[in-house]
Amino acid sequence: MASEHQILHGIGVCAGTASGPVAFVTEAPGIDENEPKCTDVEADTARLEAARDKVVAQLKARAEKATDEKSRGVLNATSQMAGDKGLFKSIVKHLKAGEGMTHAVSAAGDEYAAKLSKLGGYFAERVTDINDVRNRLVAELRGLPAPGVPDITEPVIIVARDLAPAETATLHPDTVLGIVTQEGGPTSHTAILAAQLGIPCSVKTKGALDAINSGDTVAIDGGVGEVIVSPTSDEVSQLKDRAERRARALAGSSGEGATRDGHKVALLANIGTVDDALNAAKFDLEGSGLFRSEFLFLGRDEAPSLEEQTETYSKVLRAFGDRHVVVRTLDAGADKPLKFANQEHEENPALGVRGLRLGMRRVDLLDTQLQALANAYKETGGDLWVMAPMVSTVDEAEWFAGKARSYGLPKVGVMVEVPAAAIRSAQILSVVDFCSIGTNDLSQYTMAADRLNGELANLLTPWQPAVLHMIKAACDGGAATGKHVGVCGEAGGDPLMALVLTGLGVQSLSMAPTKVNAVRAALRMHDFGTCQQMAAYALDARTAEDARKAVIALADPMLLDLL
Ligand code: PEP
Ligand code: MG
Numbered sequence: 001m002a003s004e005h006q007i008l009h010g011i012g013v014c015a016g017t018a019s020g021p022v023a024f025v026t027e028a029p030g031i032d033e034n035e036p037k038c039t040d041v042e043a044d045t046a047r048l049e050a051a052r053d054k055v056v057a058q059l060k061a062r063a064e065k066a067t068d069e070k071s072r073g074v075l076n077a078t079s080q081m082a083g084d085k086g087l088f089k090s091i092v093k094h095l096k097a098g099e100g101m102t103h104a105v106s107a108a109g110d111e112y113a114a115k116l117s118k119l120g121g122y123f124a125e126r127v128t129d130i131n132d133v134r135n136r137l138v139a140e141l142r143g144l145p146a147p148g149v150p151d152i153t154e155p156v157i158i159v160a161r162d163l164a165p166a167e168t169a170t171l172h173p174d175t176v177l178g179i180v181t182q183e184g185g186p187t188s189h190t191a192i193l194a195a196q197l198g199i200p201c202s203v204k205t206k207g208a209l210d211a212i213n214s215g216d217t218v219a220i221d222g223g224v225g226e227v228i229v230s231p232t233s234d235e236v237s238q239l240k241d242r243a244e245r246r247a248r249a250l251a252g253s254s255g256e257g258a259t260r261d262g263h264k265v266a267l268l269a270n271i272g273t274v275d276d277a278l279n280a281a282k283f284d285l286e287g288s289g290l291f292r293s294e295f296l297f298l299g300r301d302e303a304p305s306l307e308e309q310t311e312t313y314s315k316v317l318r319a320f321g322d323r324h325v326v327v328r329t330l331d332a333g334a335d336k337p338l339k340f341a342n343q344e345h346e347e348n349p350a351l352g353v354r355g356l357r358l359g360m361r362r363v364d365l366l367d368t369q370l371q372a373l374a375n376a377y378k379e380t381g382g383d384l385w386v387m388a389p390m391v392s393t394v395d396e397a398e399w400f401a402g403k404a405r406s407y408g409l410p411k412v413g414v415m416v417e418v419p420a421a422a423i424r425s426a427q428i429l430s431v432v433d434f435c436s437i438g439t440n441d442l443s444q445y446t447m448a449a450d451r452l453n454g455e456l457a458n459l460l461t462p463w464q465p466a467v468l469h470m471i472k473a474a475c476d477g478g479a480a481t482g483k484h485v486g487v488c489g490e491a492g493g494d495p496l497m498a499l500v501l502t503g504l505g506v507q508s509l510s511m512a513p514t515k516v517n518a519v520r521a522a523l524r525m526h527d528f529g530t531c532q533q534m535a536a537y538a539l540d541a542r543t544a545e546d547a548r549k550a551v552i553a554l555a556d557p558m559l560l561d562l563l
Helices: 041-065 069-082 085-096 101-119 121-125 127-142 165-169 189-197 233-250 274-281 306-320 356-361 363-380 394-406 419-423 425-429 439-447 454-460 465-481 495-504 513-524 528-540 544-554 557-562
Strands: 006-009 011-014 017-024 156-160 176-181 201-203 217-221 226-229 266-271 287-292 324-328 383-388 412-416 434-437 484-487 508-511
Touching (some): 017 176, 017 233, 041 127, 069 127, 101 127, 156 217, 165 189, 176 189, 176 217, 217 233, 233 513, 274 287, 274 306, 287 306, 287 508, 306 363, 306 383, 356 363, 356 394, 363 383, 363 394, 394 412, 394 425, 412 419, 412 425, 425 465, 434 465, 439 454, 465 484, 465 544, 495 508, 495 513, 495 528, 495 544, 508 513, 513 557
Parallel strands (some): 017 156, 156 176, 176 201, 266 287, 287 324, 324 383, 383 412, 412 434, 484 508
Antiparallel strands (some): 006 226, 017 217
16 A cells, blocks of 8 residues: 655755666675584585675676766775675684684675775765665675665666665666765755756655655655655646656757856856766767866876876866866875875874865875876877865965976966855955866865764755855955956855855856756746845845745746746
């Protein structure tokens, strides 16, 4: 019997509407509380070996079936982790201590996860992968179905407590109409990957697992984070209407970004890999406003060579032809630590040696990168802009600009991610060619709220008037010096916020490529004067919520269909 009609609320992280049957992600089975203790280590080791081989084979098979390189990469990485010798040895150690099979797997998995967690940042994010491996092994040993996404034969809406990156990476927009998770947050893997795939998605959807049962139909609005369990036919047709209105609002969204009266705002893509560049370049957009070059360095024992870096940057530049590409130099540290560069332990890594602070201490790394960028620039003749992350002072900006220019790089800038840089942007811009506001970190540092902590989502929003004042300060510096000010944080991809940023004086917005159409359509609906008025109202608002409401009140009603 279908579940009771109910409307659930979550955080919408990828706009779009859908309705359809649900498919549950099988939950991890947990350890077998009644299992016997280990009395025959050899026999249990053989059973463990067989289970491990099966799990590795399952993951490899899924990797082979994956349709894109990113999913394949994630699944292969998880299968490697499943075959990790260290993990196997540690399980055997627990068996030797007399623990039952699933207890041993679980304890060894937890130890491994704790080690990764302690390393922090990128490594801590791999904890989800190790948990996935542990759960698969336990399920295999218990003879239960593998946890995770079931085989999908018809278009469905996926419902899960949360999704491991390996699971999300295998989803395909042709068969997955929507995603509803009970946990996770707007910066979780689920959210980022869903946005990249363009699948409507609601995360942190309260009560989803209690309210939805197998056999149910649900409808989702991934823009506002609304999930309707057993929707009425009226509701489904309202959502369909909304989807049609959204399609109409998006129709004809093409060409340069500009307001209705022709005030230009360049629309750009955020990318992290060569694949991202090739994919983004297919979209109707004006270039890339942020290439997160650190993705080339993460998870390695040593830095990529000059040759490898030159090749990567050349490929990225070639992908965009004569469109411009902003490459950010290595932003390691805090949530993205590098084994070979960052200090092993910092009390407060987000306030520690990260971004350019690391570049100034490991000049060898920065020199190689700048040389590789200069080589790629010469080889391709592309429109290359280069910027440094996490700059706090004029001295740092000047040091970086001097260094980058000494390699013959034509356009040098810095990111504004720290309040100190926002407040002093005129002075900073006087020594560089442009700046790009990283609203993710600028929100984190303005509000003193860890960007990875889903609990603090209400403080982390760029709608916080204090954050908007920081952005305004950065734009005022741009106006005073006549230099370019862009935005490359997530805020740029929100059609409503894009209007406010434009009104504040931002000249380019960089975002997930799937978000460009909606932002372009939003700009086309409004005059620059209205954007300025929206910015003024948002700056004056008492709270983040009031700021958003005030801007909605000034917006063209059709804009609501884009959110
Ligand atoms: C930002 O901080 O807004 C930004 C774009 O950089 P990252 O998200 O990579 O820290
Ligand atoms: Mg940042």
